[in-house]
Amino acid sequence: MKAEKMTEGSQSAMIIDRSAALDRVGGDEELLREIAGLFLEEYPTLIQEIRAAIENGDAHALERSAHSLKGSVANFEATAAVSAAFRLESLGRSNNLENAREAMVALDVAFEALHPVLINLSTE
Secondary structure, three states: OHHHHHHHHHHHHHHOOHHHHHHHOOOOHHHHHHHHHHHHHHHHHHHHHHHHHHHHOOHHHHHHHHHHHHHHHHHHOOHHHHHHHHHHHHHHHOOOOOOHHHHHHHHHHHHHHHHHHHHHHHHO
16 A cells, blocks of 8 residues: 555656755745645636637647646646646647647646646645
């Protein structure tokens, strides 16, 4: 059982950098929990906006929504999620949506891993 907890913690550490995230909020654990809770409520809307922008071929909306998501998720130093959002933002900025669906898959994978980590963080 102890090994499972270590493994879970190691996986979480690979998904977010908790120490860096805490530094961003001046070491305030309660504030970090609150930010995680708010983000959990809000990020699905941004992801839906990104999906809609891709479906509608709206590069400007893709850039805007992906930029917002990237900025918000950066609070947790979640490298994979930030990178995936940045890729979508860049595709929107360049007005080239050719690889947007593939980039969306990477974002989905990153958030599938990030979501339970943020739930744990918000309830610590």
